[in-house]
Amino acid sequence: xxxxxxxxxxxxxxxxxxxxxxxxxxxxxxxxxxxxxxxxxxxxxxxxxxxxxxxxxxxxxxxxxxxxxxxxxxxxxxxxxxxxxxxxxxxxxxxxxxxxxxxxxxxxxxxxxxxxxxxxxxxxxxxxxxxxxxxxxxxxxxxxxxxxxxxxxxxxxxxxxxxxxxxxxxxxxxxxxxxxxxxxxxxxxxxxxxxxxxxxxxxxxxxxxxxxxxxxxxxxxxxxxxxxxxxxxxxxxxxxxxxxxxxxxxxxxxxxxxxxxxxxxxxxxxxxxxxxxxxxxxxxxxxxxxxxxxxxxxxxxxxxxxxxxxxxxxxxxxxxxxxxxxxxxxxxxxxxxxxxxxxxxxxxxxxxxxxxxxxxxxxxxxxxxxxxxxxxxxxxxxxxxxxxxxxxxxxxxxxxxxxxxxxxxxxxxxxxxxxxxxxxxxxxxxxxxxxxxxxxxxxxxxxxxxxxxxxx
Numbered sequence: 001x002x003x004x005x006x007x008x009x010x011x012x013x014x015x016x017x018x019x020x021x022x023x024x025x026x027x028x029x030x031x032x033x034x035x036x037x038x039x040x041x042x043x044x045x046x047x048x049x050x051x052x053x054x055x056x057x058x059x060x061x062x063x064x065x066x067x068x069x070x071x072x073x074x075x076x077x078x079x080x081x082x083x084x085x086x087x088x089x090x091x092x093x094x095x096x097x098x099x100x101x102x103x104x105x106x107x108x109x110x111x112x113x114x115x116x117x118x119x120x121x122x123x124x125x126x127x128x129x130x131x132x133x134x135x136x137x138x139x140x141x142x143x144x145x146x147x148x149x150x151x152x153x154x155x156x157x158x159x160x161x162x163x164x165x166x167x168x169x170x171x172x173x174x175x176x177x178x179x180x181x182x183x184x185x186x187x188x189x190x191x192x193x194x195x196x197x198x199x200x201x202x203x204x205x206x207x208x209x210x211x212x213x214x215x216x217x218x219x220x221x222x223x224x225x226x227x228x229x230x231x232x233x234x235x236x237x238x239x240x241x242x243x244x245x246x247x248x249x250x251x252x253x254x255x256x257x258x259x260x261x262x263x264x265x266x267x268x269x270x271x272x273x274x275x276x277x278x279x280x281x282x283x284x285x286x287x288x289x290x291x292x293x294x295x296x297x298x299x300x301x302x303x304x305x306x307x308x309x310x311x312x313x314x315x316x317x318x319x320x321x322x323x324x325x326x327x328x329x330x331x332x333x334x335x336x337x338x339x340x341x342x343x344x345x346x347x348x349x350x351x352x353x354x355x356x357x358x359x360x361x362x363x364x365x366x367x368x369x370x371x372x373x374x375x376x377x378x379x380x381x382x383x384x385x386x387x388x389x390x391x392x393x394x395x396x397x398x399x400x401x402x403x404x405x406x407x408x409x410x411x412x413x414x415x416x417x418x419x420x421x422x423x424x425x426x427x428x429x430x431x432x433x434x435x436x437x438x439x440x441x442x443x444x445x446x447x448x449x450x451x452x453x454x455x456x
Contacts, residue, residue: 033066080105128140168283
C-alpha cells in the first residue's frame with residue numbers, strides 16, 4: 001500500500017518564524033488574524049505581514065492559513081466582516097475558525113472561502129465531522145481529547161473529509177483551550193486570545209484549619225483568613241458512586257498562594273503531589289506519526305505561535321523526518337525523540353492519543369521548561385573567510401560542543417576558538433546581543449546553533 005504524506009503544519013508568530021518553518025520542512029503555516037485569533041498577545045502579524053507572508057508562501061509553493069478562531073462576543077460580531085474582508089483579499093489558503101455564527105457569515109458573503117474548523121470547536125466524533133462537512137467546512141482539526149483508535153474511526157466514517165491532528169506543543173488543563181483561569185486572575189480572557197498561562201505559574205500551599213462554626217479556612221502560618229465556601233460534604237459528593245478513592249491527605253484543607261500575589265490565599269483541597277497542580281506536560285507524538293500516516297490523517301499540526309524561531313525550526317525538522325520515514329516504510333528513529341529533548345519542555349506526554357494513568361499528563365514538580373539535551377545559543381548572520389558571524393542568544397564558550405542546525409542537515413563541532421568582531425580572540429560569548437565569529441565549514445547560511453549539554 002502506498003502511503004500519502006500528510007501536510008506538516010507549523011506555527012508562525014512572525015515572518016522570520018514562517019521562513020524558518022518552510023526552510024526546515026513545513027508544507028504550511030498558520031498565523032493569527034489581529035483581534036480574532038486566540039493568540040492576540042505576542043502576535044506580530046498585522047494585515048501588512050499577512051499579505052507579505054501569503055505572497056512569500058505562494059512563491060515557494062507553500063500554504064498559508066489565517067487563524068481567526070475566537071468565540072466572538074457581540075461587539076466582535078459587529079466588526080468581523082469589515083475586518084476580515086481585507087484579509088480575504090490577500091487570498092490565504094484557508095481560515096481556521098471556531099464560531100458557528102462567524103463561519104456562517106463568511107460562507108454567506110464569500111462562499112468560495114475555505115474554512116478549517118478550529119480545535120476550539122471540540123470535534124470528538126464522526127457525526128460532528130459530517131455535520132460540519134454539510135456546512136461547507138473543508139477540514140476538521142480534531143479535538144486533542146481523542147485516542148488514536150477514535151481518530152481512525154472518524155477517518156473510516158468520513159473518508160472524503162480532511163482531518164488534522166495536533167502532534168506537538170503545549171497542552172491545556174481545560175478542554176482544548178476553554179480555560180477561565182487567566183480571566184479570573186487578571187481579567188485576560190483566554191477565549192478572546194489573551195491567555196496569561198496562569199496554569200504555569202508557581203503556587204505555594206499553606207496548611208489551614210477550618211473553623212467548625214463559620215466554615216472559614218484559617219492559615220496556620222499566616223494571620224490572614226479566607227472564606228472556604230465549599231463544604232467537606234460537597235467535596236466528598238463528587239466521589240459518590242465511583243471507583244475513585246480519596247487520598248487520605250485530601251482530607252486536609254490547604255490555602256493556595258500564587259508566587260506574585262503574596263498574602264492572597266485561596267482555599268483548595270490537594271493531595272500529596274507538588275504545588276504545580278495545574279501544570280500539564282507538553283504533547284509529543286513523534287513516535288505516533290507512523291500510525292497517523294497509516295490512518296490517513298491529512299495534516300499534522302504543531303502548536304506554538306508564541307514559541308521561538310529555534311522551536312519552530314527544530315520541530316519542523318524532526319517531524320519532517322518522521323513523516324518522510326513513515327511514508328518510505330523506514331522504522332521509527334528514536335534519535336528524533338532525543339533531538340526534541342533539545343527544546344525546553346515541561347516533560348513530554350503522548351496526551352490522550354494513548355490511554356494512560358492521569359499522572360502521565362501532569363507535571364507536579366516544576367512549572368518552567370527544562371532543557372535536557374541542548375541549549376539554543378545563536379543564529380548565523382553572515383559568513384566570510386571561513387568564519388561565521390553569530391548573533392548570540394545564550395552563553396557559550398571555547399571548549400563547548402556545538403550542534404549546527406541547518407535545513408541541509410545537522411552536524412556537531414567542537415568549538416576550539418572564537419573571535420570578537422575586531423578579530424581579537426575571546427573565550428566566552430555572553431548572551432544576546434553579543435556578536436562573535438567562529439570557524440565553520442559546510443552549509444552555514446541561516447544556521448541555528450545549540451550548545452550540547454550532554455556528551456554525544
